[in-house]
Amino acid sequence: MIETWALSRDLASGWVVVAAVLAGLSVVLLAIELKRQGGRAAVAVAGSGVLAVAAMFVAVVRPVRIEERGASVGARLLVLLDASRSIDLPADGARLRRDVMGELLPKIAEHFSGIRTRVALFGQEPEPYTGSLEDPHFTAPPVVSSDLSAALEALSRTTDELPQAVIVVSDGRLDRPGSERVGESVKAALGSLDVAVHTVALTRKAPADAAVRAVRMAGAVVAHQPVSITVEVACSGGLECDEIPVVARELHQSAPPVERASGVAKLRGDTASVELELTLDRAGKRIVEIAIDSPDGDEVPENDRRLLTVDVARDRIRLLHVAGRPTYDVRALRTWLKSDACVDVVAFFILRTHDDNVVAPQDELALIPFPVDELFTVHLPSFDAVILQDFDARPYGLSKHLPSLTRYVKQGGGLIMVGGPNAFVMGSYAQTPLAEVLPVSLDGIPRGDAVDLARFVPKVTAAGRHAPVLEPLTALMGLALPEMPGTNVVGDPRDGATVLLAHPERHTASGADMPVLALGEYGSGRTIALTVDGSHKLLFSTFAVDAAGRAHGAFWDALLGWLMRDPRFEPARVALPRGCIAGTPATLEVRAVFVDEGAPAEVVVTRMGTGEEVLRRDVTVSPGGEPVRVPIGSLAAGGYTATVQLQRQGRSAPSRYDFACEA
Structure with missing residues (x-):
């Protein structure tokens, strides 16, 4: 410790000089005055006067004591440890690379014991290592990426004291920088920093391995629109690779994966890239598997595939609206759908069956055959949802397409069945594959009792009062609803289904209130059962006047939004x-x-x-x-x-x- 004295820096040096001159002048004048007066008291007066002048001078300049402590420190060192998944692969022997990392840490601590050292992990984002260098167990959890460039770029942007050297401990399996021009990539990441970068290898021998090295997408992913995917495939460890098949599959909740794209990576050297064109039909989070068919001798099969969570956006909603007859309810819904520029609607009626006698040859009834079969086979996956409104598929020969419609929902499509004289049990949907998709049961209901023509006012259930799906409607109308002109009769809700509206008087076989509006999930898709055909009364009726007819659009916007998994209605x-x-x-x-x-x-x-x-x-x-x-x-x-x-x-x-x- 070093102790020194110094004047306060409150006064500028010029004022300190002025104070010193005035103090000296005061002492001189005091001496002249005492000499003129003389006497034995002159010495005492002189002493007290000098002390007073000195005290005033000290009070003005205020000297302070300074204590200085210092220590000699070594150069600052940054150690970057690889925390990617590859450190759990085998090293040269039977040990894992994680174990080799643990053995290196105490050696690094001992070798650089006299140097200030900071330890950080790199993977997705650089973060401090919370473990101890003296601990021979590397306990950091693995992360998906191995991005050394991101850690070096973060170092170049820091405002803290910069290190004089960087040590990178890794197995060399990096996402960034790539395998080519590593030195140039490291210099680019460091920018203007002049820092020495040293490396410590966790292994000297790479296993025989074919792997999906990286997957890159060009731009945003939009439903029904192709997006380009670049898949980088690499071979190492002496594995012979020539052509490696690559496939992209979409995973579904309770169905096998669906292949969306495929290609072949032709290796020239250790790496190759292949472009795949991927089209996803459903918006929201989709899980895509990128996999390769690796050659014989691959010692690390775990990296033969990558699983991606893809956020698929939607620019338009594409709907298939099928109605059995033109009614006020059908007209109101179709008009509302066509008024929305963000909705593409393919809508049609089938006004006659094969049994109708129209007293005309078949070739005179239509100039262009309507492509019904093509819609329900080839083009069905391109629709976000299907609305079956008061429609009986049996007399029109469309029952053969119900299994396809069931698979469509299971793979992520949406379905709404709207009531009417030709819907639900009266539409011959009981005991069909599509009946299993609906959120309500159709079993045990005879056709003679499948429709109740008595007027009623639906009641909002306890679940409905707290459901975001009904919130836009109740915000306009409260809990009061218009009178409905009858309902289809359905059974109990299926397991996991939610009933939002119920009949005030009718009950199911179990004694529960009969559902009027029910929501359900089937596989990766969603379904809605609306047993009435009177939602148009939310648009034009004396009841709808208070909301200026807006309740009809709010009601259907919420139903379609829930089918599309819009976060507003979750x-x-x-x-x-x-x-x-x-x-x-x-x-x-x-x-x-x-x-x-x-x-x-x-x-x-x-x-x-x-x-x-x-x-x-x-x-x-x-x-x-x-x-x-x-x-x-x-x-x-x-x-x-x-x-x-x-x-x-x-x-x-x-x-x-x-x-x-x-x-």
């Missing part, structure tokens, strides 16, 4: 903030909508493709949209679906979240 929001790595614990975040107080909820996680349930957990969601963390444990590689169903005053419609867990 009762809960689900997210996976940190992604999912196979074998690493993952956590979901659940937020409730329109919940003013805590409510119980059920979280279910199933495996895509098989529908196998891997987790079921009861939680309590927080009010005010606060997130609730739900640990889902360690999952195997694959695609998964998480559904959340609130259970406050009736079960809400489930909110779904698809995600991928990569190996």
Whole structure:
């Protein structure tokens, strides 16, 4: 420690000089005056006067004592540790690369013991290493990416003290920089920084391996529009590769994957790229698998595929509207659909059957045959939803297409069946494949009792009062609804279905109120059953005057939005903030909508493709949209679906979240 004295810096140096001159002048004048007066008291007066002048001078300049402590430090060192998934691969022997990393850490700590050292991880984003260098166990969880360039770019932007050297500990399997021009890429990432970068290899021998090295998409992904995907394939470790088939598949909740694109990567050297043109028909989060058919001798099959969570946008809604006869309800819905520029509608009536006697030859009835079969086979996947309104498929020869319509819903399509004299049981849908898709049962209802013509006013159920789907309607009309001119008779809601509107008097076989509006899930798709054909009364009737007819559009906009999985109409929001790595614990975040107080909820996680349930957990969601963390444990590689169903005053419609867990 070094102690020194210094004058206060409150006064400029010029004022300190002035104070010193005045103090000296005061002493001189005091001496002259004492000499003129003389006497024995002159010495005492002189002493006290000098002390007073000195005290005044000290009070003006205020000297301070300064203590200085210092220490000699070494150069600052930054150690970057690879935290990507590849460190769990074997090293040169039987050990994993993670174990080799753990053995290196104490050696680094000992070798650089006299140097200030900071340790960070690089993968997706650089972050501090919370473990100890003295601990021979590298415990950092693996991440999907291995982006060294991002860590170096972050270093070049920092405002902290810069290191004089960087040590990178990695196995060399990096996303960035690539395998070509590594030195130039590192210099570009560092920018103007003049820092030495050293490397420590975790392994010297690469395993015989063919892998999907990287997947890149050009621009946003929009439903029904092709997007270009670049797949980079690499071979290493002496594995002989010439041509490697590449395929892109879309995963579904309880159905086999559907192939969307394929190609062949022709390797010239160690890497090759292939362009695939991918078209996805459904908006929202879709799980896409990119896989290769690796040659014999591949020692690391885990990286033969990549699972991507793709956010698919929608620029327009494409609907197929099929009606059995022209009614006020059909006209109101069709007019509203065609008034929306964001909706493409293919709508048609079938006004006669094969049994009708029209007293005319068949070739005189239509100049151009309507492509009904083509619509329900080739073009059906291009529609976001199908509306069957008061339509009986049997007399028109369309029953053969009901299995295709069932598969369409199972693979993510939407279906609305609207009531009328030719719908539900009266439409001959009972005991058909399509009956299993509907959110209500049609079993056990005789055709003679399948329609109730008595007028009634639907009642909003407990689940309906808290459902975002009905919120636009109730905001305009409250809980009051117009009188309906009868209803189709249906049975109990299926497991997992949600009843929003019910009949005030009719009951099902179980004694429950008969559903009038029910929502359900089937496979990857959604279905709606509306048993009445009077929704037009929300548009033109004395009841609709107060809302100026806006209630009809609000009602159908919400129904279609729920079918399209529009977040506005989901009762809960689900997210996976940190992604999912196979074998690493993952956590979901659940937020409730329109919940003013805590409510119980059920979280279910199933495996895509098989529908196998891997987790079921009861939680309590927080009010005010606060997130609730739900640990889902360690999952195997694959695609998964998480559904959340609130259970406050009736079960809400489930909110779904698809995600991928990569190996």
